[in-house]
Amino acid sequence: MIKSPNQSPLPEAGEGKRGDNGYLGYLLRQAANAYRYRVESVLADLPLTQPQFSALVMLEAYPEHSSADLARLAFLTPQTMSVIVSNLSKSGLITRSPHAVHGRKQHIELTALGHEVLRAAKDRIYALEKDLLSGVSNEEEAIVRRWLVGLL
Known part of the structure; x- marks a missing residue:
């Protein structure tokens, strides 16, 4: 327990x-924050923040899409x-370069x-995710993934 002055722990x-x-929503947020801190920790010596990593992953996966x-x-x-x-x-x-067809859109x-x-970042993130899943069976992982996607 964490002690606050003059308050219950x-x-x-x-x-x-x-x-x-x-509460489920709180636990989801708590888990997301814990994950973000872990990601930031494993990326600390790379010139990349967690949001930049997300942007690069999406850019690599969907190269023809806009910044929006x-x-x-x-x-x-x-x-x-x-x-x-x-x-x-x-x-x-x-x-970044001007898009061949769309005026204001840039090709990134x-x-x-x-x-x-x-x-390098993906290697570290994959290792982190493997560690997060230690002790979790393939079937349990599939259930968690389906449940998380089902929340959308």
């Missing part, structure tokens, strides 16, 4: 309403994605360095 993660008896499309796929606002794309460009991980693609950094 706060529960640690996994205790009280932060544990098995917690990538924002939707990465659960970010178009304004946030604009900043991310600008920073990725400044760091040499992507290039990973550079060789972008592919290299993304590969």
Whole structure:
């Protein structure tokens, strides 16, 4: 328990309403935050933040889509994605060029360095996810994945 002055102790993660008896929405948010912190930790020595990693993953998977499309796929606002794309460009991980057909739309693609950094990041994230799933059977993992997708 975490002690606050003059108040009852706060529960640690996994205790009280932060544990098995917690509200489902809160537990989902708690898990998402814990995952994000772990991702940031494993990416710490790479020139990449967790949102930038998400943007690069979506860009690699869906290369012909706009920055606004990538924002939707990465659960970010178009304004946030604009900043991310600008920073990725400044760091040499992507290039932007005018789209051949659409006037304001830009064609965004990973550079060789972008592919290299993304590969290193993916290796770390895959190892992290493998660790998260240790002790979970393939069948249980499939159930969790179907349940998470079913929430959409």
